[in-house]
Amino acid sequence: MKKLIRGLDKFRETYVDSHQELLGQLAHSQTPRVLFITCSDSRVAPNLITDTDVGELFVIRNAGNIIPPYGAANGGEGGTIEYAINALNIEQIVICGHSNCGAMKGLLKLNKLQKDMPLVYDWLKHAESTRRMVQETYPHYEGDDLIEVLVAENVLIQIDNLKTYPIIRSRLHQGRLKIYAWIYNVETGKVLAYDARTHTYIPPEGQLLDDDDTVRSYVSCGDNTAVVPI
Amino acid sequence: MKKLIRGLDKFRETYVDSHQELLGQLAHSQTPRVLFITCSDSRVAPNLITDTDVGELFVIRNAGNIIPPYGAANGGEGGTIEYAINALNIEQIVICGHSNCGAMKGLLKLNKLQKDMPLVYDWLKHAESTRRMVQETYPHYEGDDLIEVLVAENVLIQIDNLKTYPIIRSRLHQGRLKIYAWIYNVETGKVLAYDARTHTYIPPEGQLLDDDDTVRSYVSCGDNTAVVPI
Amino acid sequence: MKKLIRGLDKFRETYVDSHQELLGQLAHSQTPRVLFITCSDSRVAPNLITDTDVGELFVIRNAGNIIPPYGAANGGEGGTIEYAINALNIEQIVICGHSNCGAMKGLLKLNKLQKDMPLVYDWLKHAESTRRMVQETYPHYEGDDLIEVLVAENVLIQIDNLKTYPIIRSRLHQGRLKIYAWIYNVETGKVLAYDARTHTYIPPEGQLLDDDDTVRSYVSCGDNTAVVPI
Amino acid sequence: MKKLIRGLDKFRETYVDSHQELLGQLAHSQTPRVLFITCSDSRVAPNLITDTDVGELFVIRNAGNIIPPYGAANGGEGGTIEYAINALNIEQIVICGHSNCGAMKGLLKLNKLQKDMPLVYDWLKHAESTRRMVQETYPHYEGDDLIEVLVAENVLIQIDNLKTYPIIRSRLHQGRLKIYAWIYNVETGKVLAYDARTHTYIPPEGQLLDDDDTVRSYVSCGDNTAVVPI
Amino acid sequence: MKKLIRGLDKFRETYVDSHQELLGQLAHSQTPRVLFITCSDSRVAPNLITDTDVGELFVIRNAGNIIPPYGAANGGEGGTIEYAINALNIEQIVICGHSNCGAMKGLLKLNKLQKDMPLVYDWLKHAESTRRMVQETYPHYEGDDLIEVLVAENVLIQIDNLKTYPIIRSRLHQGRLKIYAWIYNVETGKVLAYDARTHTYIPPEGQLLDDDDTVRSYVSCGDNTAVVPI
Amino acid sequence: MKKLIRGLDKFRETYVDSHQELLGQLAHSQTPRVLFITCSDSRVAPNLITDTDVGELFVIRNAGNIIPPYGAANGGEGGTIEYAINALNIEQIVICGHSNCGAMKGLLKLNKLQKDMPLVYDWLKHAESTRRMVQETYPHYEGDDLIEVLVAENVLIQIDNLKTYPIIRSRLHQGRLKIYAWIYNVETGKVLAYDARTHTYIPPEGQLLDDDDTVRSYVSCGDNTAVVPI
Ligand SMILES: [Zn+2]
Ligand SMILES: [Zn+2]
Ligand SMILES: [Zn+2]
């Protein structure tokens, strides 16, 4: 705790002193451009890994970066997402999983958790789609490979869950929202981003074209153009 | 999004290059010493404001840094807390509110939210104790003063909610857990910490005594020594 | 009731007498090939409109052919879907909306329903994504046109909800399940089927190619090929 | 799927062509006289077995024709029932179980289901009254006899559940609603109806007296005449 | 509080001293013969009004003597009922309403309660069947007459809710349980008991025949004799 | 049942006759001064053990005198508490556990209960904090000693749960509510009261000072004086 308190001092002496104008602008409102959803894991530090300042990332963090489908949970995820999109008009969402994720490991020994950590068990049941799909589709995987595929598929499944929220669905349909799938490697500090065209995770620089709009997102307006009943 | 992707590059070139040993140690496990619960607000950046490295803070973030009482919600809060204390053996929790919090403002216009942002409304109902207590106890407050007291009381109320969780209750009773109440000022970058002796929020340096154990926590073992039935 | 009882007689005298062999085969087990999800509306009669015999369609019917996302409801929908796919190994799902649907009309006057028909209100809240998306995306629609687009979008949204179920997600990923979106016109008796390539509803004959596999479904394995992390 | 699509054609060519007037009348509203609640089982086809046209039966179907008590579930059952009685003013309900029902068989191996088909397990827990009562009252039954009594008792128990719904309770009390218990034999195509006087299931023709009102229902107004406090 | 503490003294000096043998027998177990369910109202004191000793009545008390249907609530009612019947083998249940009941009055102004006392509102929604049935069946009642009929019908409706619990259903079917409906008048101290034969509440002495078994209960085994499928 | 009916007679002949004035005063309203929360156990008779008349105690009774945290349950506890404090303006709450409590014994064999008494199991899960804390803090206790400490700690934990209710929190903060922890010994008829100063349960007479206000309560206004942010 003493270390933390000394850190507070250092923050004021360095960052605050050099960002007076920014902090002044942010005193009475925030205008973040990205909703960043990631794991509670201590090795994933959103502002550090994206080299962003205060005011840039609106952040949701829980074990496993899980977003239960609309209506399935009454915790902080739903209301915070709605606030981000509806009140702050954020137009970009990143869901960022990470290597060596304890929550994904937990999925592989759910039954043991039920007795020892019942609340972790209840929470991970929201990722049952991840567990079941990976175990049935990749029966030959094990060890680190299995964790790796769990992490990768889990992010995509949480994005599908995100799409069941009314505000998300509506904004996607109107072309006003993009959702990105990332995986952060806690050892190398590198990020891979999902590329919908190739169904692979690739370095995000590879998606960087001329302007922001052409970064290839997992879900964008193109996916859901208006239905035209005959 | 391009800015974010360039930030990833910068992070690797600077932070990762200079912290190779740390990242290597963290590759296969984490050993954070603090569970840091704070608002999703973009102006609150836990690692920045405490000047901590990756691996130090296990973080939960939602709108309003609200922790519903045990059993009241099935979102990420409960399972993530249990994982932090039970699996990672974290012994210190900080709940950190902040000035100008949009969630606290939302508490003052709940009825309007019910129609426009139903999920935000549902979520903020978990902080009904904060709303009701402040409005009935401070009927003469308004404007920034009212928000300020909402923020301050809300952190203490969430700590009382925290105490209803089995793992929290048990560890507190055994003297193996301390919980701290903080308020972060988004304009000045300063933190105030709750001082249980004086029932005030004061600069945390004022609580810093000779060693870590003597930092005055909101709730510690002293609160709950064993009951001795006659 | 007398009419119904006389109908039972007529059924035995005609259908049963002429389908003795079929009924004998079905006496101890069923092997339906399609899970047919449709509205409770009396004008939608699955076996009649598809000219199918007993034993062919496993049927779920509720007001509005709504499938709440995984975990969002504990009514019959989830368990019945799981039973159909997991126990009966059904590989084709049709969700069939219909013209002039009372449930879709109800979505347009939800607030009035809250007082008069609270359970209908609660149920239709599971289709809030349909209501919100259509009202925000088609603000200029009204009357029959508005109902028509509600019906059409609702079926697609329910299919997205379906995809959040573990067994559905897993089977889709393995290429063992196809989902079709239909709209039945109660006046003309005609069905339109969603065509994913053109984002329109078209007569299903237009999708009939050489063999069953090439009927274009809303969701099939192609949508979800394996993720290949680098 | 091709078979289904061809069936649609056949339906239009035969049924639609010969029922143009009926379909025209039904184009803008429905006036079904019966709410028919039955199992999703493919062998139970309400319109076929009662030889009824489109427009006659408002239908709810789920695995096991289970109606959870009022307040116990938030799936489609409650809202659809309320819509049928409150909006459509239906005055007759049939709950129709059937021989060889997979859901009833599932009740006998619930524990096994918990792991393999968790949603089926959760759903069948709503029929725990059926399971417990039958196993404790008929301990000597087994095989087909046991399934038969489960099916028979289950329908009566679901009717008792129905009676806990506000709209059902109110209409019963006013003598404006009758509820019938049926069992359909998938092999013989015969239906038996519960006779409240003799506590047995008998051929419904035996209940057919001079007019519709005298068909003996399981629950009618007589059951609940006004309480007269002294 | 001082009055209460002095009452404790008086209890020991009078009751305890004169019931030493009874208290000794009860020291290590209880064998109550009746489950008594009544309102929390201070004017209803089960042991006083039935002149019973400690050890005779197992008691559930909440506002309005409401028993939500099986599965509709996770409060103390369900578990306590199950414990009474399953663990203590109690064979008689009394549900006792009372005149001038505040909860029943609350049913008549539910909407006002929603804002001021949200938890009371939520609780009374479990008695929506009472409210709706009485308001629709007795539209001409008002004032004390209306409260009186609410109280009387509410007890019967809660008994119907009781019947949806697995243990209750099973024991009723086996003829091992009887349920009685009482109304206690807080002004006169008199009780009326429901008489199923005449559908009226009458003085319970009128039901007292030769032996205990012949007291006419609301629900007993006769109601649910075994179904005999042909 | 005959014994009960005769008790009703005796109550009228003795108590009612000698308390005509009191019953008259209570005919149209109640003004109890204490909310008394205790176990359903037949050996705990609130009015008897406190020698109080009708009209004095507003009573909640369930198995184990458990109060789930705010939002964790939708049974009678929450609404009844809110009614007591908000509508009746009660300012004193007693939670009274008791020796030899079957619910506390049940906590020690929860897993066995899950199968045999699932509703008891579900209910006792609300006291998981009691179970876990006692088993982890008093690992060397067993038999009667273990039950005794479970009972004693459980009452304190339920009081912490009480504090999460909005109305409780607000009234405590305003100094308008006191909460007392009692344990009743079913064999000796004696009560012990928790003394917050010494963290022990002592005879309540020892807390009786000059006037009512000085009885030492477990939780009172002193606990929660206003927060003064700097
Ligand atoms: Zn993780
Ligand atoms: Zn905030
Ligand atoms: Zn419809």
Ligand SMILES: [Zn+2]
């Ligand atoms: Zn079936």
Ligand SMILES: [Zn+2]
């Ligand atoms: Zn009452």
Ligand SMILES: [Zn+2]
């Ligand atoms: Zn007890």
